[in-house]
Amino acid sequence: MSNQNFLPQVGQLVRIVQGRDSGQFALVVKILDERFVVLADGDKRKFDRPKKKNIHHLEFFDYVSPEVQNSIMETGRVTNSKLRFALLNFVNEHVTDLKKGELN
Template structure:
């Protein structure tokens, strides 16, 4: 999988590489500054109680959920159901790409 080099964007899927939640996936829901973002997954980390993470502790994928992104840009919020759905879709797309033997790059 390709990691994106630029700073994270709202709606981007990330993998947590450090801390208690290492190995889990989440979605960036807000950029705080050039070092920190808020992430949520709709399950353990709900939209109303997101996790503040240092972007150095995240692996960013070249995959942005347009549904989450547009919801955040239009209303400033997103449902936990939509976060779970977007992560599920990401996992399906990744698994499909891996099964075909392609390198997944979003």
């Protein structure tokens, strides 16, 4: 997905491409400006101590977790268990499908 003229959404799933956490998945919990977002995964990066990342260091997926998005919009926060649940669902459904497709 091209980062030009692209606006990330709260609750959107990303894969970190550069940095210490490269290869890991996380969810956007806040958009700071057109260049930076704040990420959390509910495990290593809790909601209370998220990671600020440049959007050019991320791979964005076309998946937005409705549970995470609704929780943040309604209350301004989300539980770490909800973040872990959303990540686990995505990884179980989509990442295993990608790996199966690569093998054929």
